[in-house]
Amino acid sequence: MEVLIDDSLLIKNYINGDERALEILINKHNSRISGFIYSKVNDRNITEDIFQDTFIKVIRTLKRGTYSEEGKFLPWVMRIAHNLIIDHFRKTSRMPMFEGSDSFNIFSFVSDDRLNIEKQMIKEQIDCDLNLLIEELPADQKQVLLMRIYRDMSFKEISEITGVSINTALGRMRYALINLRKIIERNNIVLTN
Amino acid sequence: MENIYATNKKKCKLVKAKPETIQFLLDYSKSLHFVEKDGIVFQSNLN
Structure with missing residues (x-):
C-alpha cells in the first residue's frame, strides 16, 4: 500500500538531497498535471514536452533554494504549467505549423529543382566525357555541332558563318551525331544520368 | 436507474507523462x- 507523504515534507527532503523524494512528487502529481496540460493543448506529445519543461523549472527553483514553502506546491506547479501553455500558444500563433496528410503533401508543390550531389557529379562527368568525344569528330562536323548545341545558333546562321548551304550544315550535324553514337558504341560508353 | 451497457469499459487511457x-x-x-x-x-x- 502506498503511503501518502505530505508535499512539504517531500520538498524538504528533496532540498536536503533526497532524490527519491522528487520521484515520489512527480509520480504523485503526474496525472493531475498531465491532465491539466492535455485539457488545454489536446496533444499528447506537446503535453509531454510541457510536463517536462514544467518540472525542469520546478527542479531548478528547488535546487537554487528560491522556493518558499507555503503548503501550495501543486498550485505553484500548475501555475508554471499554465504559463508554459500560454508560451506554447504564443509560439505556435507566431509560427503556425502545417502538417501534410496522406492525400496532400506540400513537397509535391514546393520542391527543389536542383540535382542532388550524386546526380550533379554524374552530370559533370558526362559533360566532361562528351567534350572528349566531340574532340574525336572531323573538324567540319565538330564546328556545326558546337555552334548548334553550345551556342544555340540556327542552321541558317551556321550556314552564313561557315559559308555552306543550310542542307550541308544539316548534313554535317546529322553525321556528327551518327559518328558520336558510333564512338560511344565502339567504346562501350554509358552516358546516362 | 440507467444502466450503461458498454462492452469496452475503462478503455480510456489517462494522460500521464511517460516513464x-x-x-x-x-x-x-x-x-x-x-x-x-x-x-x-x-x-x-x-x-
Missing part, C-alpha cells in the same frame, strides 16, 4: 548543482 520523461527529469535533477560563492550562483550540470 522515460520521468527518468529524464530524475537524471537531470541528479546532474544539476548550484554553488554560491561571494553572492554569485554558479550552475553546473555534470552528467
